[in-house]
Amino acid sequence: MRLTISEFARVVGLAPSALRFYDDCGLLPPAFVDAANGYRYYDRSQQTRARLLRDLREIDLPLPEVRIALDADPADVADLVRSHLRTLEAKSTATREAATRLLTQLLSHQTTAALGGPELASAIRQVSPTAAATAEYPGLDCVLIEFSPDEITFVATDRYRLAVRTVRPVEFGGVAGRVLVRADELAQVSRWAAAGDVVRVEVDGGLVLVRGDESRELAVVDAEYPAYQQILDGLTPPVCRVVVDRVQLLDALVGRDVVAFDIDSGSLSIGDEVKLDAIGSGAVRVGLTASMLAAALETSVGPDVLLEICEPARPVVVRSADQGTFTTLVMPVRLDG
Structure with missing residues (x-):
């Protein structure tokens, strides 16, 4: 049945x-x-x-390991799960220790979030390159950081791309809010943040990142920021969704300017020269600027990427197949003919 x-x-x-x-x-x-x-x-x-x-x-087993486990013997799956649980337990211990330190230091008038250092660094690296390279449009050379008890959201846009990454806080104190910080200044602390198991983010006039006994302070920018959530909410259901090898697609964009993508459920073609295997549903033809799409692919993670196309004149949604908390929107371009 x-x-x-x-x-x-x-x-x-x-x-x-x-x-x-x-x-x-x-x-x-x-x-x-x-x-x-x-x-x-x-x-x-x-x-x-x-x-x-x-x-x-x-249990948050990464997608590549899930792919292996689904067709493995039960004993091999059990070994995989035990190994994953050991990793989670080690992280949980570090989290509890960091939370204890936080609870003794938090001030009631601060907004404070504790984030995993590698996760914070990953969010910074993924989102910052999408901010505008100049201050020609006030605020667009910044990263918007929104704080809430459930998630911390990092947003950047240059009007042609929009990148959004969410990170679940280990601990949260104070009230929800948002700040703007310069993308280049935030990017400079990425490697420093990655070296810490947990980084405390404090908002109290400015933005302070605390890792152990060290801290980094970033200036907060006073500027309006686009209502990005309206853009996300305005997306219509995709007519085409395909998963394709991220590195192969990235390699295919080298040396190109505007590219025409012909997508169906079994393949993704770029002009007459390149045809890549794809898994998905729907069919569509859309034009994209190669450098814009390449930038989105470079900041993604994992071997595969998911492309969602509503229609040729609407933004193309680029999602990491392994990390659903990171999304990039790339504006299409008109194709001749």
């Missing part, structure tokens, strides 16, 4: 959007896809694989 994607999602405890993503990644393709309307249907025999996939992702 075939189940619709909604029915199967309820049975196995996965959201329909997650099932679509795992289909795009080739981890859990549906048993049948209606050629007329694209509806996905699943077989009850797929429940065991789906639940294993759900449980592996719930």
Whole structure:
């Protein structure tokens, strides 16, 4: 008996959007896809694989290791899970120690967030290059940092690209808020932040990063910033979603200016010269500036990248297949003819 994607999602405890993503990644393709309307249907025999996939992702096992585990022997999967748990336990110990230090130092009028040092550094490296290179447009040469108990959001845009990365805080104190800091100044502390297990971020007039006994202070900029969330909320559902090898796509852009992408569920073509294997759904033709897309790919992580296209005149969404907390929007360009 075939189940619709909604029915199967309820049975196995996965959201329909997650099932679509795992289909795009080739981890859990549906048993049948209606050629007329694209509806996905699943077989009850797929429940065991789906639940294993759900449980592996719930313990934050990285996607490449999940790919291996789904087709491995139970004993090998158990070894993989034990190794992952040891890593999580070590991180948890470091987190508790850092949280204890934070609780003795926090001031009630400060907004303070404790972030993993490598995660903070990764967010800075991914978002900062998207900020405008000059101060011609006030505020766009900055990174917007939004603070809330659930997540810290880093945002940058140069009007042609928009990069957004979220990081879950280890600890949060004070009230939610937002600050603007110069992208170049923030980028300079990336390597320093990466060297700490936990970095405390304090907002109290300025922005102070504290790593152990060391600190770095950054000036806060007073400027308006675009309502980026409206842009994200305004995106229509994609007509085409494909997963493609990130490095191969990046290599294919070298030496090019404006490129025409012809995408279908099985391939991604650039002009008549390059054809890359792709996994996904839908078909579309869209034009992009090679340097813009290359910059988004360079700041992504993992072997694969997910491209989502609403229509040729709308921003192309570039997501890391391994890191769903990082998203880049790249504006398309008009193609001749």
